[in-house]
Amino acid sequence: xxxxxxxxxxxxxxxxxxxxxxxxxxxxxxxxxxxxxxxxxxxxxxxxxxxxxxxxxxxxxxxxxxxxxxxxxxxxxxxxxxxxxxxxxxxxxxxxxxxxxxxxxxxxxxxxxx
Amino acid sequence: xxxxxxxxxxxxxxxxxxxxxxxxxxxxxxxxxxxxxxxxxxxxxxxxxxxxxxxxxxxxxxxxxxxxxxxxxxxxxxxxxxxxxxxxxxxxxxxxxxxxxxxxxxxxxxxxxxxx
Numbered sequence: 001x002x003x004x005x006x007x008x009x010x011x012x013x014x015x016x017x018x019x020x021x022x023x024x025x026x027x028x029x030x031x032x033x034x035x036x037x038x039x040x041x042x043x044x045x046x047x048x049x050x051x052x053x054x055x056x057x058x059x060x061x062x063x064x065x066x067x068x069x070x071x072x073x074x075x076x077x078x079x080x081x082x083x084x085x086x087x088x089x090x091x092x093x094x095x096x097x098x099x100x101x102x103x104x105x106x107x108x109x110x111x112x113x114x
Numbered sequence: 115x116x117x118x119x120x121x122x123x124x125x126x127x128x129x130x131x132x133x134x135x136x137x138x139x140x141x142x143x144x145x146x147x148x149x150x151x152x153x154x155x156x157x158x159x160x161x162x163x164x165x166x167x168x169x170x171x172x173x174x175x176x177x178x179x180x181x182x183x184x185x186x187x188x189x190x191x192x193x194x195x196x197x198x199x200x201x202x203x204x205x206x207x208x209x210x211x212x213x214x215x216x217x218x219x220x221x222x223x224x225x226x227x228x229x230x
Contacts, residue, residue: 033217043202043220056217091156102147102204103218105157 002026004106006092012112018080021109023092024073033103034067034077035091043091049075082113116141116207120221127193127228135224137186137203145206146186147218148177150199157202161188193228200225 005024013019025032033048047057049069057067064083069075079086089110093103117140127133137146145164149157161170163179163186170177174197176189186203204218 042222045217045219048217093157102149102159102162103157104159105149107156 004092004094004104006090006106006109008109009107010110010112012114013082015083015113016081017113018078019082019086019111019113021077021090021092021111023075023077023106025075025092025094026096026104027073029094029096029104030072031095031103032069032075033093033095034075035093036088037091037108038088046077079111082111084113087112116143116205116219118203118205118219118221120201120203120224123222123224125224125226127190127226129194129228129230130192132192133190135188135190135201135203135226137188137205137221139184139186139205139219141207142181142184143205143207144179144181146179147204147206148186148188149202149204151202151223152199160201190226193226195228195230198226198228 004026007022011019030051031048034046036044036046044059046059047067048055052069052072065079067077089108091108092106095103119138121136147162148160150160151157161177163177166181168179174191179186188201200223202220202223204220207217207219
């Protein structure tokens with residue numbers, strides 16, 4: 001089990017550019033979550049999927065943010081256009097049915113928008 | 115709306131001392147999770163508490179859950195420097211008529227620093 005795999009680990013981009021973050025959940029996990037972590041706001045849930053279907057995207061800050069899960073093994077979080085205030089660490093997490101084991105988090109993507 | 119509050123947010127301890135971190139939550143839930151995060155790293159699952167009265171222990175850490183009081187505690191015994199990290203509690207958000215919403219709501223974290 002390779003765990004939850006996120007890419008890239010670090011991303012530096014210029015304001016206005018499109019950014020795509022990627023996540024591969026653990027096989028067999030039916031929930032996938034995208035979180036954003038900043039010093040000021042802590043861990044914020046952006047969106048989550050169950051069986052590839054978006055369940056709650058109320059945490060997505062603006063229309064500039066979008067997320068997809070085309071299949072059980074892949075998800076993307078896209079920011080277009082990016083802004084400096086989007087700078088944060090973005091975590092993807094997945095959980096198995098029943099969630100008796102909680103979430104497994106990926107290593108995160110540290111995004112810096114300059 | 116479920117709110118999760120941890121206290122203290124910052125904790126500086128001496129090695130060998132005991133201390134407790136508290137996690138209060140605002141609505142009914144019977145599932146609570148504790149995570150550890152080292153600086154610049156991801157979140158690592160520590161404990162999963164799935165019922166009222168649940169108690170789990172791992173090394174110098176012990177977590178408990180009181181669903182009636184909507185309170186979980188993380189007790190640190192004889193702290194050592196290796197325990198320095200940020201500790202998060204997270205609560206499974208429940209639907210109004212039972213069942214899980216499917217997502218966890220996290221507290222702001224307690225940054226623990228253990229000094230020699």
